[in-house]
Amino acid sequence: MPVVKAVSCPVCGSLCDDIELTIENGEVVKVKNGCAMCEAKFLSHRSEHRIRKPLIRKDGEFVETTLEEAIRRTAEILAEANYPVLYGWSNTSCEAISVGIELAEEVGGVIDNTAVVCHGPSLLSVQDMGIPSCTLGQIRHRADLIIYWGCDPWSAHPRHIERYTAFAEGRFEKSAWRGYMAKIRSLIGLKKIRSAAKRLVLKEPSEIEARLKPTFVPSIAREGRKLIVVDVRRTKTAEMADFFIQVEPGKDYELLQALRALVRDQELEVDHVAGVPVEYLEEVVDAMVSCDFGALFFGLGLTMGGAKLRNIDAALSLIRDLNMRTKFVIMPMRGHFNVTGANMVFTWQTGYPYAVDFSLGYPRYNPGETSVVDVLLRGESDAALVVASDPVSSFPRKAAEHLARNPLIYVGPHMDVTAQVADVVIPSAFVGIEAPGTAYRMDHVPIPLKKVVDPPEGVLPDEEILRRILSEVRKIKREKTKAEAA
């Protein structure tokens, strides 16, 4: 059976590029090196829930149709619309996104990617403050302090810690894996001692706790690579951290500002900030300032909690302050595999990373005004094209209702919730499995995606489908101009 090596995984923003796939009869049958999500995605291309034929809704029911008719109907809807929205883009290739933006300009619509519901606030703050960052390779080899804030890579980016940060074997920094294993063993030992002590009832449980506790206080001052996790709950990632800060929900901004004040050697007039004693924070700040190369990764816990974009403003300011004392970088933990690519392509072609409004004929950008979620919540759009995304299951209910109420076109491989309420459904090939392309990793490194198997018969890649829609829209417009002139 042929084995394809060095395949990039089209799941999360880590874009692991060491996947090995075994192909049999034109299907992926075995996935090596990948996480559970990676395996599920590579095996899903032969799923029974796959859409194989274009569908058009007639009298409330889906009817199979030809690709030409589906594309013609899509082009008619978009060309007639007064304020269409074009949404998705983060699960497809940069090449398809590029055509999508051209289409948005042609139909005078609002084009937006999934950053609007994840790291949109980060992008706004990065525009205000700038971002000191680097590639993940630099972090892997050099970072001796890793901070994960408001994210749980163990669950959401399963190989991030192992490939790029604390557990990666760097050229100048050793993996903290052995230390973690020792810690796990000691915790198991502790559990056994507790259990034995309870059964024997030799002493009061509180007395036993008091005897055991000091031995297991995590020390931030130890040598080697260190991991700090800040989150509202003790996640799986937090369990492996050298130091865990449990912040009160929605109070990250206060905590960040307090850390900034401490980094600047200022005294605080409070004992606790966001539920954390100031002495703890002083210890964390000592670790931050004394490291040689620190890296802060942040997730949606920071972008979507409490102060939203201003959390990122404070985090970027903290990194700016830390860079006066040592070397520190910051990076958002991007979710979809090509959401960074979507931001990049949007920026090349329009000047803005997301939420771009072409209704006046030129790109305008003001998230809150031109972002798709807000446009839908205000009920302003009159048609929608969704590419490689499932907004009906992830948007606020009112926004999803408005999306479903107006003509909706879905381009994607799965019969998901958005496809089920759509008026036109066009099946597409999986980018990175059945179609090649380019995607950007979370550190802005472009990674090529491979085609390893053929798509089902008659199913085209997103890029080709969008090119055909664009060409049809232009044809309809030309016909309209001719008719008006006549």
Add this chain to the structure above:
Amino acid sequence: MIVNLYPLKEFKLPVIAECINPEVFKGKSIEEIGRLEVWEGNKQRRLNELFKLEAEEAESSPEAPVITIHGDVSRVRRIGAGMKNGEIVVKGDAGMHLGEEMRDGKITVYGNVLGWAGSMMRGGTIEVHGNAGDYLGAPYRGSTEGMKGGKIIVHGNVGREAGAHMKKGIIKIYGCAGQFVGFRMKGGTIYVQKDCEARVGACMVDGTIIVGGCVESVLPSFTIEGLRKRVKIEEGEVVEAPFYLFTGDLTENGRGRLFVAKGPNPHLSHYEKFL
């Protein structure tokens, strides 16, 4: 001249109508005004396709016309943007970017306004008798050029980040305010008569914020300076009540002044030990 505008329909699509501006209407006949271009969604329209226009002569003829809009124009954006004189009265709700970059004149809204009202304002007055949305007087995304003059009065509540990046001028809010009032402000005065959500004055460098109601919390990067018996908001308007005076934001080496009424904020009494 008084120009009355009546919306011909309930707007569904966003309308961009920066031509609704006394400066633009000045010297034009009602037919010429009707031919002014506006955008409805991605289509260009004439003003008279969306509004019924009526002109009447004012008893005292002011230099610039007075524009009165009767009805809901909450989907109409950029009304009075860049206006330099004259007056606009909106008898209904108004849309985003009302009076953006206005330099003089007056806008009165007898209803609510949406986000970015008075954005990057340089002078003049905006009075809102209802509620205002987010980013009152604040610049649009990516800009740090906040309000540089003029006065905004809101009789209802306001959303997030009122007066962000403000340099000069005054904002008076007689209702409650959302979080981040006066974010990164560099000057000017903001008065909130009632309650205020957290993070007041975050990253402020200079200027004054006065909160007469309850503040959820004061940022840890502010330091208490003392107690004041009264606070002056502007010439002729003084609040007689004990106020805590905080200065900050320390993280930006700021010397902004944050007055918080003592009465409604017993949870801040622990700061008194530092006085």
